[in-house]
Amino acid sequence: MLANLFKKTNSTRGVSHPALRRLNQMDARSAVCTMVRTADGRDARAEVGPVSFYRRDNRLFIRDQALFLVPPAVSKVPFSGRGEVLNLQFQHNQTPYNMHCEVVQRVRFSERLLGGLEPREPIGYKICPLGNVNKEENRGTLRFAHVRGVKGPQVFPHFRFDLFVENVAFNGLAHETPPTIVPFPGDDTIPEALQGCNEPEEMVSFFQNILLTNPEHLRKVHVSRVTKETRTGATELVDLGYSDVLGLSGDLKHWQIHLRNQRVGKQVTKKPVLKFAEGDLVVVRFVGRGLIQGGDVHYRWQCRVRKCSLETVTLRPAGPIQKQTGLPAVVRDFCVSGVGLQNSPILESYLMNGETIPDDPDELLVAMMGKGVLMHFYPRLYYPGDVEMYKPNLPAAFSILGEVARGRIDTSKDKGRLASLGVYFRHDPVDFDPTTLDVTAWEPLRGLRENAYFKEIHRSLNGLLAYLENKQ
Numbered sequence: 001m002l003a004n005l006f007k008k009t010n011s012t013r014g015v016s017h018p019a020l021r022r023l024n025q026m027d028a029r030s031a032v033c034t035m036v037r038t039a040d041g042r043d044a045r046a047e048v049g050p051v052s053f054y055r056r057d058n059r060l061f062i063r064d065q066a067l068f069l070v071p072p073a074v075s076k077v078p079f080s081g082r083g084e085v086l087n088l089q090f091q092h093n094q095t096p097y098n099m100h101c102e103v104v105q106r107v108r109f110s111e112r113l114l115g116g117l118e119p120r121e122p123i124g125y126k127i128c129p130l131g132n133v134n135k136e137e138n139r140g141t142l143r144f145a146h147v148r149g150v151k152g153p154q155v156f157p158h159f160r161f162d163l164f165v166e167n168v169a170f171n172g173l174a175h176e177t178p179p180t181i182v183p184f185p186g187d188d189t190i191p192e193a194l195q196g197c198n199e200p201e202e203m204v205s206f207f208q209n210i211l212l213t214n215p216e217h218l219r220k221v222h223v224s225r226v227t228k229e230t231r232t233g234a235t236e237l238v239d240l241g242y243s244d245v246l247g248l249s250g251d252l253k254h255w256q257i258h259l260r261n262q263r264v265g266k267q268v269t270k271k272p273v274l275k276f277a278e279g280d281l282v283v284v285r286f287v288g289r290g291l292i293q294g295g296d297v298h299y300r301w302q303c304r305v306r307k308c309s310l311e312t313v314t315l316r317p318a319g320p321i322q323k324q325t326g327l328p329a330v331v332r333d334f335c336v337s338g339v340g341l342q343n344s345p346i347l348e349s350y351l352m353n354g355e356t357i358p359d360d361p362d363e364l365l366v367a368m369m370g371k372g373v374l375m376h377f378y379p380r381l382y383y384p385g386d387v388e389m390y391k392p393n394l395p396a397a398f399s400i401l402g403e404v405a406r407g408r409i410d411t412s413k414d415k416g417r418l419a420s421l422g423v424y425f426r427h428d429p430v431d432f433d434p435t436t437l438d439v440t441a442w443e444p445l446r447g448l449r450e451n452a453y454f455k456e457i458h459r460s461l462n463g464l465l466a467y468l469e470n471k472q
Helices: 018-025 200-213 345-352 361-368 385-390 452-471
Strands: 030-037 043-053 066-070 085-092 095-108 123-129 159-169 180-182 221-228 235-243 257-260 281-288 297-308 312-323 327-329 331-335 338-342 372-381 398-409 418-432 439-444
Touching: 159 331, 159 338, 159 345, 159 452, 200 257, 200 281, 200 297, 200 312, 235 418, 281 312, 327 345, 331 452, 338 398, 345 361, 361 398, 361 418, 385 452
Parallel strands: none
Antiparallel strands: 030 043, 030 085, 043 066, 066 123, 085 095, 095 123, 159 180, 159 327, 159 372, 221 235, 221 281, 257 312, 281 297, 297 312, 331 338, 338 418, 372 398, 398 418, 418 439
16 A cells, blocks of 8 residues: 555656657657647747757656647747647658647646756646647758758758849749849949959959968868850859869969869779869859958859869969859748748848838738849858768859748737748759850749759758757
């Protein structure tokens, strides 16, 4: 009799709900929470944020066919605990899942009970599943979070974008008539220090000074070869990878630059990392650390291969140094079919292009729908040590033509503002002007295929997150 009085009970005793059994099998610890229905039955879409589950003895803490939720660290949770319906999204083995739950009540744990729980948060919410755990079959819709606080798998610091957007005016179908770019006010492709400069020595000096002021990891350059496709006659940019610049610490007063030929020491491979030939026209891309502007400056420079040896490749300028134009934009999240952009007054003004900006956010969203956006992506990769095997194979820059297809109006801190814009990928570039490298022809993506670079990004990030999840 006394033995029964002091018998320990398991926190999962009586677990019979299939959703709770599944959550325990998946070792679920956290989720991204959204309130989809209020307590009085009204549909809602209020983002609660990342939440955790109470655990005991390394298992979910379950009582009365319910689990317990740790609210996010925010000043005010958007539900009271009296019947709201929540949608919980999480991942297992890098496959996205979701489930709906009803909030039963707000609870305060006693000190005795709290002593065995993790985390040790005294106030939580009791929630009951409204169905089983659902697998999201279409993994192409999985959105990766690009900035902190946005729901979805977080890929920082391993992967991020620098993004520049340009407003475009469609002149019909983009793959039949190229759209017209509306320049961002004050844009100039030539850096201020090189205005009116055509001397190779000054361009080489500018290039080397930029690299010398950069941190060590930004002193490499990316090289693409300009080629003509024999079947279609289209101009293409063939990715040749990154290379070290030689002679940065020497005399800066000369008219050519020297790169390390990456074939050295890699003769055993079937395909060398870099493959040059004398006379090739190449595009050299490099980055300048822009401390004053608040962001890095991206440059491109057309050069001609003057000499190619086993150890070095010598280039001479074949055009001016140009910087990336457009408005820097903040990427909130992305998937294989589009990106979410953080809205701002300057972005609104640029995309509206002189039109009156409505005060009402719903009217502004309607006005924004269908706006064309040319996006220039610059991947920034950080894959040290063991995770290097998951590094995506991407060029230093690529462009996609998109169209504003959705938006989100903020209902919390910035209530009444158009908080973000969803841009759907519409066209890939398929031909360039061999002189200016501007896009002269586009190929549609909608309903036909996906952008190859974002497919590669999606594949590599799925592998990276699976590796990091199993390592924990």
